[in-house]
Amino acid sequence: xxxxxxxxxxxxxxxxxxxxxxxxxxxxxxxxxxxxxxxxxxxxxxxxxxxxxxxxxxxxxxxxxxxxxxxxxxxxxxxxxxxxxxxxxxxxxxxxxxxxxxxxxxxxxxxxxxxxxxxxxxxxxxxxxxxxxxxxxxxxxxxxxxxxxxxxxxxxxxxxxx
Amino acid sequence: xxxxxxxxxxxxxxxxxxxxxxxxxxxxxxxxxxxxxxxxxxxxxxxxxxxxxxxxxxxxxxxxxxxxxxxxxxxxxxxxxxxxxxxxxxxxxxxxxxxxxxxxxxxxxxxxxxxxxxxxxxxxxxxxxxxxxxxxxxxxxxxxxxxxxxxxxxxxxxxxxxxxxxxxxxxxxxxxxxxxxxxxxxxxxxxxxxxxxxxxxxxx
Numbered sequence: 256x257x258x259x260x261x262x263x264x265x266x267x268x269x270x271x272x273x274x275x276x277x278x279x280x281x282x283x284x285x286x287x288x289x290x291x292x293x294x295x296x297x298x299x300x301x302x303x304x305x306x307x308x309x310x311x312x313x314x315x316x317x318x319x320x321x322x323x324x325x326x327x328x329x330x331x332x333x334x335x336x337x338x339x340x341x342x343x344x345x346x347x348x349x350x351x352x353x354x355x356x357x358x359x360x361x362x363x364x365x366x367x368x369x370x371x372x373x374x375x376x377x378x379x380x381x382x383x384x385x386x387x388x389x390x391x392x393x394x395x396x397x398x399x400x401x402x403x404x405x406x407x408x409x410x411x412x413x414x415x416x417x
Numbered sequence: 418x419x420x421x422x423x424x425x426x427x428x429x430x431x432x433x434x435x436x437x438x439x440x441x442x443x444x445x446x447x448x449x450x451x452x453x454x455x456x457x458x459x460x461x462x463x464x465x466x467x468x469x470x471x472x473x474x475x476x477x478x479x480x481x482x483x484x485x486x487x488x489x490x491x492x493x494x495x496x497x498x499x500x501x502x503x504x505x506x507x508x509x510x511x512x513x514x515x516x517x518x519x520x521x522x523x524x525x526x527x528x529x530x531x532x533x534x535x536x537x538x539x540x541x542x543x544x545x546x547x548x549x550x551x552x553x554x555x556x557x558x559x560x561x562x563x564x565x566x567x568x569x570x571x572x573x574x575x576x577x578x579x580x581x582x583x584x585x586x587x588x589x590x591x592x593x594x595x596x597x598x599x600x601x602x603x604x605x606x607x608x609x610x611x612x613x614x615x616x617x618x619x620x621x
Binding site: 304308309310338340368370374380381382383384385402 | 483484517518554555575576579580581582583586588591610611612613614615616617618
């Protein structure tokens with residue numbers, strides 16, 4: 256009996272542990288992006304627009320995970336901006352983040368009227384994803400990449416902003 | 418020195434970027450759209466000039482696999498059923514690389530057209546030449562063409578409406594609005610819109 260209690264305790268502890276370690280997706284509106292983009296900071300932001308339904312985006316996610324880990328102690332902030340539908344938040348997005356053990360911050364941008372904000376990010380953005388925006392306001396640096404990026408490419412940009 | 422190397426690397430990347438853009442000569446509003454001849458799901462080839470009685474064409478780059486394309490399937494059928502009689506039939510084109518997305522192969526297009534009883538032509542742009550020429554980047558991506566003399570002129574480029582996932586919450590039906598404006602002789606108030614979609618996968 257004691258043995259079983261022990262096992263149950265281990266399982267419960269394990270569950271609570273993974274639960275507390277969950278990288279919780281937070282939902283934002285476009286104002287969040289505007290605020291971030293206009294903030295006066297010497298942090299280099301790497302924002303990747305993606306979605307769980309977008310195969311090339313999924314392929315590319317490890318690049319951002321690696322970059323996030325590599326620059327964890329530096330003034331670099333990587334954010335995965337999901338364009339998944341809000342109804343998919345609990346059934347698709349959060350389970351995906353948990354399953355893949357993604358540690359990079361994830362935001363669900365809940366703005367389904369795309370035409371109202373795509374141009375406000377960048378007039379050059381056609382609307383396809385993956386799409387990555389890199390900026391450092393104090394260095395007056397900004398770049399939009401509307402395709403998959405390589406780790407080397409991102410790293411070079413980040414290094415150049417040091 | 419290090420800064421210069423980094424700067425050069427960045428410049429080089431930027432230069433590379435400008436060359437890898439797939440749509441160097443994307444169509445703009447009021448450009449004349451070039452005709453094509455693409456294989457329909459029934460095995461016959463279809464060209465714009467075949468639509469001799471139409472006032473225009475609702476040309477939609479779409480595909481089988483993309484969740485947004487799927488979300489719009491029924492709305493595309495409705496568009497065709499509503500506007501074919503008014504002179505604006507739908508012509509759908511799939512330009513995706515079937516190696517990257519096997520779901521978008523010609524055989525699967527035939528199957529989907531059959532399952533959904535597509536009332537419009539669903540064409541296979543196997544060489545991807547037409548998508549590149551038009552500047553289509555994602556699915557669904559609409560080009561509303563108006564026939565002026567013997568030319569098809571691009572009058573609207575963009576999304577079908579303003580809510581891909583929830584048809585019941587749509588506020589603005591961009592394509593319908595543009596056709597209504599054309600039919601009543603008005604200027605198109607919103608000739609260009611943007612939406613998130615699945616990128617068209619180019620062949621390697």
